Amino acid sequence: MKITKQEVEHVARLARLEFPEQEQERLTDQLSKILTFMETLNGLDTTGVAPTSHVLDIRNVMRDDEPVACLTQEAALANAPDKAAGHYRVPKIIE
Amino acid sequence: MKYEPVIGLEVHAQLQTKTKIFCGCETKFGDEANTRTCPVCIGMPGVLPVLNRTAVEYTIKTGLATHGSINPSSRFARKNYFYPDLPKGYQISQFELPLCEKGYVEIVVDGEVKRIKLTRIHLEEDAGKNLHQSGGGASLVDLNRAGTPLMEIVSEPDIRSSEEASEYLKKLRSILRYIGVSDADMEKGNFRCDANVSLRPAGSKEYGTRAEIKNVNSFKFVQRAIDYEIKRQAQILEGGGRVVQETRLFDSEKGVTFSMRSKEEAHDYRYFPEPDLVPVAIPLERVEEIRKTIPELPDAKRERFARQYGLPEHDADMLTQTRALADYFEEAAKLSGQPKAASNWMMGELARLLNADGKDIEVCAITPAMIAGMLKLIDGGVISTKIAKTVFEEMYRSGKDAGAVVKEQGLVQVSDSGVIEQIIGDVMKANPGQVADYRAGKDKLLGFFVGQVMKASKGKANPDMVNELLKKMLSE
Structure with missing residues (x-):
């Protein structure tokens, strides 16, 4: 299956990734090969096979609705590149 | 040409669980910023979400209360987009196999019962809160709300007017409160609504192009936003134009909707199954146990009130809007033996006085027994209906019963x-x-x-x- 350079650009933009022109061509080629490889799977007859939701065959892993301790504000913000007044500080969100 | 509005609503209701959906942080608000978070809800690498059982059960309860079917197996999905209030760069939501599908909610419009179908109810996490500083070129983010469990309730495009939309929202809120899964308080942002509005020539079966109005935060505004949108689209169509599919916001001060951004790229969410969570398959026996915890709901109560007490649909609908109101009425009806009169006083004088004070029935000084007592005085000819209004206001203000008020103020009817x-x-x-x-x-x-x-x-x-x-x- 072929993927176009435009599609690669689109997906890159959605993922906030930037590539030089050359890299884009290389990725387009590689992604096309990966998709072609995946097509092999379409040759399998999966009639009567339930779709896989998860690779582990387990369900209903849940916890009780009981509170546990939270991080302190200081700890929560410790890794933030920028902070102000107990908040994460980010470039202005345009309105 | 005459156009018919076609409206579908998406409601996000915050579940009143003690903790967040995927971690044990308390869902408390009004706290200092970023003090209700942990590595899971702020999206630290290497953490794993663990699903809150109560959030799942509340969603199933809502599905059952709205006549929906519970999927035997359900799963979560990642919805990918970037926004500063979304620390992981994706929201854990549901796409295929939501917890519930195909329910309905009944509303009363012009005395007629109308059914609004529900497409699905799914569970997802809320985002944090952005604060926009004036000037300074920066925004601030508080992640206390990130990871709060939200239920998204999606209706079919069965709604035909802003009044119906408002009735639907009120009924939905009432159901959520009856079953105790959400306080559904719109002002607090615990019950948010997006409206999809389109027009089509009356009688046509095809849908027109729709605009989505986002995050309208009061019942009144939902109605006004929809009315404005209907007018706006009709003008475009009558002028031979084309409605653009887009997201719009409502400006409550100007009473208009305005375009937010082009939807095409913004909606490329690249959903895929959430690998960090395993499927949910609630056993049928458990679903039945949850069903047993559902009390008599507004629709059933409304029908019973109409039947048992001979009330008109409209009155029965009003009196069943909250459990407190319905219980109050039944008590007054039982004690007085005059359900119709009790209903009239509740819907008339009592509603007027409570409205004027912005109070709820829960904190009302007049008890059902006091209404019954007053009705007996009217029945016995001690006071006239006219005097009763004065007595009623005094009861409301002082909390004294009718007999005491009549005696104190010398209001006994003159029948000599x-x-x-x-x-x-x-x-x-x-x-x-x-x-x-x-x-x-x-x-x-x-x-x-x-x-x-x-x-x-x-x-x-x-x-x-x-x-x-x-x-x-x-x-x-």
């Missing part, structure tokens, strides 16, 4: 024919001209005399007797 005759005599003496006119055939003046007599008796004269005696004395 001698006393009434004397007042009538005085009124006739004071108005000889009108007496002559009445006797000459101006029957309409009877109302004038009734008014004068009631006024002279300070409203206490028995109105039936006044009427009767006036007619008699005037024709003598």
Whole structure:
């Protein structure tokens, strides 16, 4: 299956990734090969096979609705590149 | 050309669990910023979400309460987009296999019951909160709300007017409150609504292009935003134009909707199954146990009130909007043996007084027993319906029962024919001209005399007797 350079650009933009022109061509080629490889799977007859939701065959892993301790504000913000007044500080969100 | 509005609503209701959906942080608000978070809800690498069982069960309860079917197996999905209030760069939501599908909610419009179908109900996490500093070129993010469990309830495009939309939202809110899964408080942002609005030529089966109005935060605004949008789209279509599919916001001050951004790219969310969470398959027995915890719901109550107490649909609908109101009515109906009268007083005077004070029935000074007591006084002819209004207001203000109010203020109805005759005599003496006119055939003046007599008796004269005696004395 072929993927176009435009599609690669689109997906890159959605993922906030930037590539030089050359890299884009290389990725387009590689992604096309990966998709072609995946097509092999379409040759399998999966009639009567339930779709896989998860690779582990387990369900209903849940916890009780009981509170546990939270991080302190200081700890929560410790890794933030920028902070102000107990908040994460980010470039202005345009309105 | 005449256009028909086609409206579908998406509601996000915050579940009233103690903790967040995927971690044990408390869902408390009004706390200091970023003090209700942990590595899971702020998206630290290497952490794993663990699903809150209560959030799942509340969603199933909602599905059952809205006549939906519970999927035997359900799963979560990642919805990918970037925004500063979304620390992971994706929201854990549901796409294929939501917890519930295909329910419905009934509303009453113009005395008729109408069914609004539900497409699905799914569970997802809320985002944090952005604060926009004026100037300074920066925004601030508080992640206390990130990871709060939200239920998204999606209706079919079955709604045809802004009034229906408002009724639907009220009914949904009422159901969520009855079953205790959400306080559904719109002002607090715990019940948010997006409206999809399109127009089509009346009678047409095809849908027109729709605009989505996002995050309208009060019932009144939802109605106004939809009305504006209907008008706007009709103008475009009548001018031969084309409605653009887009997201719009409502400006409540100007009463208009305006375009937010082009939807095409923004909606490329690249959903895929969430690898960090395993599927949910609630056993049928558990679903049935949850079903048993559902109390009598507004629709069933409304039907029963109409049937059992002979109330009109509209009254039955109003009285079942909250559990507290419905319980109050049933108590008053039982104690007084006069359901219709109890309903009339609740929907009239009581609603008026509570509205004026912005209060709920839960904190009302008048108890159902006090309404019953007052109705007995009216029934026994001790007070007239007119005086009862004065008594009722005093009961509301002082919390004293009707008997005490009547005694204190000397409001007992005058049913002594001698006393009434004397007042009538005085009124006739004071108005000889009108007496002559009445006797000459101006029957309409009877109302004038009734008014004068009631006024002279300070409203206490028995109105039936006044009427009767006036007619008699005037024709003598």
